[in-house]
Amino acid sequence: MLKIRGLKKKFKNFQALNGLDMEIEEGALYGFVGPNGAGKTTAIRIITGLLLPDEGTVEIGGKDALRYREEVKDDFGYVPDEFGMYDNLKVWEYMEFFASCYGYSGLVARERCTELLKQVKLDDRADAFVDSLSRGMKQRLCLARALIHDPKLLVLDEPTSGMDPRTRMEFKELLKELCAEGKTILVSSHILSELSQMCTDIGIIDAGKIVLSGNMTEILQKVNDSNPLLIKVYEHREAAIKMLRQDPAVKTIAIREDDIAVRFHGGHEAEADLLRKLVTAGIPVSGFIREQGDLESIFMQITNHDKGKVVLTSEE
Ligand SMILES: Nc1ncnc2c1ncn2[C@@H]1O[C@H](COP(=O)(O)OP(=O)(O)O)[C@@H](O)[C@H]1O
Numbered sequence: 001m002l003k004i005r006g007l008k009k010k011f012k013n014f015q016a017l018n019g020l021d022m023e024i025e026e027g028a029l030y031g032f033v034g035p036n037g038a039g040k041t042t043a044i045r046i047i048t049g050l051l052l053p054d055e056g057t058v059e060i061g062g063k064d065a066l067r068y069r070e071e072v073k074d075d076f077g078y079v080p081d082e083f084g085m086y087d088n089l090k091v092w093e094y095m096e097f098f099a100s101c102y103g104y105s106g107l108v109a110r111e112r113c114t115e116l117l118k119q120v121k122l123d124d125r126a127d128a129f130v131d132s133l134s135r136g137m138k139q140r141l142c143l144a145r146a147l148i149h150d151p152k153l154l155v156l157d158e159p160t161s162g163m164d165p166r167t168r169m170e171f172k173e174l175l176k177e178l179c180a181e182g183k184t185i186l187v188s189s190h191i192l193s194e195l196s197q198m199c200t201d202i203g204i205i206d207a208g209k210i211v212l213s214g215n216m217t218e219i220l221q222k223v224n225d226s227n228p229l230l231i232k233v234y235e236h237r238e239a240a241i242k243m244l245r246q247d248p249a250v251k252t253i254a255i256r257e258d259d260i261a262v263r264f265h266g267g268h269e270a271e272a273d274l275l276r277k278l279v280t281a282g283i284p285v286s287g288f289i290r291e292q293g294d295l296e297s298i299f300m301q302i303t304n305h306d307k308g309k310v311v312l313t314s315e316e
């Protein structure tokens with residue numbers, strides 16, 4: 001649906017994008033995460049045609065978006081990070097204005113707007129002035145506007161920033177709903193945990209480059225692999241350690257209070273095998289659990305240190 005290759009953009013002496021590659025499959029809910037200043041907005045402005053890159057290509061739905069701007073402009077809807085509102089308009093006037101921009105008029109326009117306002121739960125606010133809406137409501141109105149022409153791709157730049165937790169959650173539910181209806185969604189945030197719960201795929205950007213990307217489940221699995229297995233045995237600890245040493249999937253062994261902390265490379269099946277071996281050997285295992293995957297700390301590791309070195313590829 002969206003394919004970006006080697007995107008570069010320099011502002012005076014500052015290289016904001018430095019060879020950005022990105023690929024979003026149809027139907028994905030793609031989280032575009034990176035610290036402030038990483039280049040998210042710059043990339044999104046290029047994707048949406050508001051800014052031209054110095055180098056690189058952007059394809060939307062298989063079409064060269066930089067060359068054929070006019071042809072792709074109806075393929076996506078855009079919710080910018082900051083938006084000029086038309087404050088002296090009522091909600092329905094605002095919607096109908098944009099509907100008319102996309103060539104809808106009369107009853108068709110009215111039905112389309114009513115349907116969208118209902119979907120973003122603003123139907124009871126149709127007569128309110130845009131100005132009087134809360135930030136969360138304005139953001140939802142902006143989303144409704146971006147959906148008027150029923151685009152395949154939705155691009156949202158930090159839509160949940162400045163929202164309270166409840167509004168945030170509702171907005172994320174709305175995005176999931178849209179994704180389930182078949183939209184492909186690109187949503188940016190500088191907070192990883194904000195997106196890791198809902199996204200199917202993720203791309204982490206730092207200093208104008210993607211440092212880690214992929215399917216969310218696979219990434220979590222890799223994080224899982226890099227976390228220690230915590231094994232509790234209530235006796236025969238020495239025998240357990242001896243057995244663990246002989247297992248090729250065991251990389252390191254450490255004692256952590258009551259637990260034996262094992263760096264173990266293997267999925268659930270290998271974990272189950274290991275547990276079975278221990279139990280069969282008569283070792284009384286009373287605890288056997290992976291330490292929970294902490295994506296946030298991996299993110300810090302990638303973005304603060306070891307730039308360019310992806311810590312999640314299992315090197316062994
Ligand atoms: N129009 C501009 N002129 C000069 N510098 C800019 C401009 N737009 C963005 N930048 C710089 O480029 C970097 C990336 O910005 P941006 O894409 O807004 O990052 P993000 O959205 O990830 O926070 C920042 O350091 C920002 O100051």
Ligand SMILES: [Mg+2]
Pocket residue numbers: 040041042081157158
């Ligand atoms: Mg930004």
